[in-house]
Amino acid sequence: MSERAYKHPQVNLRLPLEIKERMTEIADANNRSLNAEMVAALEAWTVKNKHIQALDLASLAERLIALEFEVETIKSMHGKEK
Incomplete structure (x- = not known):
């Protein structure tokens, strides 16, 4: 060649x-x-x-887990304020 x-x-x-x-x-x-x-x-x-980044399935799963943790943290903080 x-x-x-x-x-x-x-x-x-x-x-x-x-x-x-x-x-x-x-x-x-x-x-x-x-x-x-x-x-x-x-x-x-x-x-x-x-x-802009292309994410693979594993990266998306990691990000989703992190976001779910953040949501739960915010929920628990909000619950303590009442």
Whole structure:
């Protein structure tokens, strides 16, 4: 098998024509290739959304247990105030 020319994986992406044309305009204005502009846009988007995490079932179960404990703690504190 021959070595790949690029170290990063390629992705086929279907874009509406209007978005591609606008991305091309932005890339030209930023003196970048369309690919570099798309990478920059995706990088900015991932940084903006870094707080979003995919959770697996075990993580969800742990979080649910912690929340249930918090609810019970609040309930018991509220009951003592009466």
